Amino acid sequence: MPLKGGKSHQTVKSNIKTLVHEYEHDGTIGNSRPDSKKKAVKQAVAISLKKAGKSRTQSKSTKH
Numbered sequence: 562m563p564l565k566g567g568k569s570h571q572t573v574k575s576n577i578k579t580l581v582h583e584y585e586h587d588g589t590i591g592n593s594r595p596d597s598k599k600k601a602v603k604q605a606v607a608i609s610l611k612k613a614g615k616s617r618t619q620s621k622s623t624k625h
Contacts, residue, residue: 568613576612580605 564576584590584601590608595601610617 564609564612566612568615573609573613573615576609577605580608
């Protein structure tokens, strides 16, 4: 399933959920096969933020 475009928190959250679900179903995220679910979640966060054009530090600093 393609990831949604957009910069909102809800869109990023939805993309992370989609990627983690794919990992649980197929055991892959994109072309990679993370060893554990924890690594898969970290990779899903990175992919979702990259798609939104944000960095991890930007998303942490905007949380209040």
